[in-house]
Amino acid sequence: MATSFLGLPVLVKLRTGSADSVQGILSSLDPASGTLTLTEARSFVQGVNRLEGIRVLSRSEVAGLELLSVQRGNEVHAQNTSPLAPSPAHPSPRQPTQQQRPRPSQHPSPVPSPAHLALSERTPSGRSQKRRQQQSRTATATPARSGPHTPQPLGRIDDDFDFSAGLAAFDKKAVFADIKSQDATDPSSRLHAHNRNPSRARTPQSKLLPSESVLSPQELYDQQQEVQILRDNRRTKIASMTPTDMHAGDVEESLGAGGGGGGGGGPDGEDERRNERRWQSVTGELEKIALGGGASTNGREGVLRTAPGGWPVPVISAKQWREALSIAEIESSLTSTQRLEASASALLSHILSQRLVALPTTTVSPNSSPRPVVCLLSSDSDRGYIALRAAATLAYRGCRIFVLAQQQSVSSASQGASERFRTAIRVVSSAGARIVREVEDLPPTCALVIDALDSVASDNARESIEWANSLQKAYVLALDVPSGLDPDSGTAIPSMTPLLPCGILAFGLPRASLLKTEMACPPAWHDHQQQQQHQQRATITLADIGFPPTIWDRVGVEVSSGEVAAIWGAELLVEVERGHPAP
Numbered sequence: 138m139a140t141s142f143l144g145l146p147v148l149v150k151l152r153t154g155s156a157d158s159v160q161g162i163l164s165s166l167d168p169a170s171g172t173l174t175l176t177e178a179r180s181f182v183q184g185v186n187r188l189e190g191i192r193v194l195s196r197s198e199v200a201g202l203e204l205l206s207v208q209r210g211n212e213v214h215a216q217n218t219s220p221l222a223p224s225p226a227h228p229s230p231r232q233p234t235q236q237q238r239p240r241p242s243q244h245p246s247p248v249p250s251p252a253h254l255a256l257s258e259r260t261p262s263g264r265s266q267k268r269r270q271q272q273s274r275t276a277t278a279t280p281a282r283s284g285p286h287t288p289q290p291l292g293r294i295d296d297d298f299d300f301s302a303g304l305a306a307f308d309k310k311a312v313f314a315d316i317k318s319q320d321a322t323d324p325s326s327r328l329h330a331h332n333r334n335p336s337r338a339r340t341p342q343s344k345l346l347p348s349e350s351v352l353s354p355q356e357l358y359d360q361q362q363e364v365q366i367l368r369d370n371r372r373t374k375i376a377s378m379t380p381t382d383m384h385a386g387d388v389e390e391s392l393g394a395g396g397g398g399g400g401g402g403g404p405d406g407e408d409e410r411r412n413e414r415r416w417q418s419v420t421g422e423l424e425k426i427a428l429g430g431g432a433s434t435n436g437r438e439g440v441l442r443t444a445p446g447g448w449p450v451p452v453i454s455a456k457q458w459r460e461a462l463s464i465a466e467i468e469s470s471l472t473s474t475q476r477l478e479a480s481a482s483a484l485l486s487h488i489l490s491q492r493l494v495a496l497p498t499t500t501v502s503p504n505s506s507p508r509p510v511v512c513l514l515s516s517d518s519d520r521g522y523i524a525l526r527a528a529a530t531l532a533y534r535g536c537r538i539f540v541l542a543q544q545q546s547v548s549s550a551s552q553g554a555s556e557r558f559r560t561a562i563r564v565v566s567s568a569g570a571r572i573v574r575e576v577e578d579l580p581p582t583c584a585l586v587i588d589a590l591d592s593v594a595s596d597n598a599r600e601s602i603e604w605a606n607s608l609q610k611a612y613v614l615a616l617d618v619p620s621g622l623d624p625d626s627g628t629a630i631p632s633m634t635p636l637l638p639c640g641i642l643a644f645g646l647p648r649a650s651l652l653k654t655e656m657a658c659p660p661a662w663h664d665h666q667q668q669q670q671h672q673q674r675a676t677i678t679l680a681d682i683g684f685p686p687t688i689w690d691r692v693g694v695e696v697s698s699g700e701v702a703a704i705w706g707a708e709l710l711v712e713v714e715r716g717h718p719a720p
Contacts, residue, residue, distance in 0.1 A: 140166060142204060149175070149194060150201040157182045159192055160205065171196035348464045348691055441647055441677070441713045448704050450679065450713050452649045455624045457692040461645065461684065464692070469685050474557075476682055477519060480644050481526035483680035484587075484616070487642055487710055488527065493612050494584045496534050510583040512611075513540045514601045516591045517558045520616045524589035525561035529568045538570035539579055543590075543597050576600045583608070588615040588636055592624065602636045613638045618648050627653040640676045645684050646694070646701075647713065651677060677713045681705045 142163045151157040161175030178192035350357055441450040453461070465471045488494065494509040513528050515521035525540065532538045542562065566572055573579060576597075586605050590598050602621055605613055613636065618624045621635035627650035629635045641651060686701040705711050 142202065146205040147175070148203040148205055149173075149199055150203070151182070151194075151198055152200045153198075154183065156184075159189075159194065161192060173199070347467065348460065441651065441715060443679075443704055443711050443713050446703075446706070448700070450704055451646060451689070451694050451696045452652060453646045453689070453692070453694055454649050457689075457694065458645070458648070460692040461688050464688055465684055469688070471683060473519075477522050478526065479682045480519075480523045480680065483644065483682060483710060484523055484642060485527040485530050487678055487680065488531070488585070488614075490710065491640075493614065494531070494536060496536070508535055508537045509585070510537045510539065510580055511585045511587070512579055512583045513538065513587050513589060514605065514620070515540055515587075515589045516543045516593075516598075517555055518589070518591040520589040520591070522558055522561050523616065524587045525558075525565050528570060528587070529561075529565045532565065532568035532570050538565065538568070539583070540565060540570050540572050541576065541579055541601060542572060542574065543595070576604045579604060583611050586611050586613045588613060588620050588638060590620040592618070592620065592622070592630060599633055602634055606634070606637050612640070615641045617641070617643055618650055622650050624648045624650050626650065640678065642678050642680060644680050644682050646689065647677065647679060652715070677715075679704065679711050679713050681709050 143166070145163060146161065147163045149159045149161075151159065157180075159175060159178055159180045161178035163173060164176045165174045167173070172193055172195050175192045175194070176190070178189045180187050180189055180192065345351065352360065441452060442448060443450060462473075462476075465476070466473060489496075494511060496509065511528065511531055513524050515524050521542075528538045528540065540562070562572060586608065588605065590601060598620060605611075615636060615638035619636040619638050619641065621630055621633040622628070623630060625648070641647075643651065686699075689696060689701055
């Protein structure tokens, strides 16, 4: 009967799976409801081991019942004459039990039958009982070994090991001191002795900003002097060269490349083209030297001056402009969005203050005062965003806005258009502007053209520049650098025709290309009603966008912060003009 398992640890196999079981102590049986209750229950269901405490199983859930170990005395084994459950196919985990000495009983235990002995040898309880009997006989026959440490008998495991006490008793310093006393290694030969950081008291260190140089002021000055000497030597060498020297140099290069002999320099056509390119390069350098700009312009020579006061205005290269943007965003808390919004406000103020477009008024009828047409040549760049933000306000003032955006700028994000540029396109479109993708969709005449293209050669950019140069009565305003020109040298980009603007609006400081940029307003534009204000000449206007004056000296422009502040004075927009360098 199953009642003989009461109070014993059992293993109950479940019907949910061949490996699912519940292990615990059988505490009660209810034949009426067909349930059994396990205490200290631990379930193994679908590979998950879970401690449940008390588990009640119904008859429909139980697939088999097995005895794990016997904790009761010989009386219990003598009374347990009923057959046990069959042995499992795989041995189940056993819990270690403490070996108990057989206590003398007042009543002798009955001798089990041979059938019961044969059955008990096949069951886990029979095997454990036989093992205990063998251990008892071995312990009786073998005397205990003498010594300070006697091994614990099997089954006696101390479950109450105090880890905290063991950790407190461990003296790490004493252990390491003992190891160190036995170590005869020279401390100077250890690796950490050579890699130890030096004391800050002996060699004080300071962190540098990303834009600061690791060189000392004297080292930086010596480096600049060496660069200046090399540049002066190059200018002197180029100025003393003649066409014969250049052709002789080409012949030497050809012989050196081809190893001498006939045909070493390649076909005659390639030699002529190479000589022509070299001659154009040298004549360009000579032209710079004759104009006083030197072989390269780094902003030291003031060839641009303010129109009102004659203050010298330095120029910057494209690299210096990128460095200034980086320093401004890191140190002056001027984000890119704030800078672009300030630039858009300066562009709008320049258009309105110079009356580049005749805005409609409410005193006249719409028929007598047509809405002026403004065309934008924009791309996904900072200049494109600035022009779009200013065009939205012009649309609110009554202008008709046409935006020619490059195809990759108005398409989906997968083709490279930034989220900021797409947002600006949506804003100007909601203000009433018309977004076009082809030059043929632009109007034949307009009052103002804003050049905000990037300096990337493309078919769309070439067509846009040709369309702007063909206009006769439109004021063409370029931002920073006219399209099709290199921002540093001012030469035309290969395979592109440069734009001929009527005016240039530069942000921060003018670029080096403005020293030689050709600006030719169409003569017919001067027949417009604003010809007296513009005095039939192209203009260069400088806009203050909130950069600290000290930022320019840090990027290599040799000008004091007071001189930069004096450029604008009390104005946000100042007109500059070309002049000769100071003697």
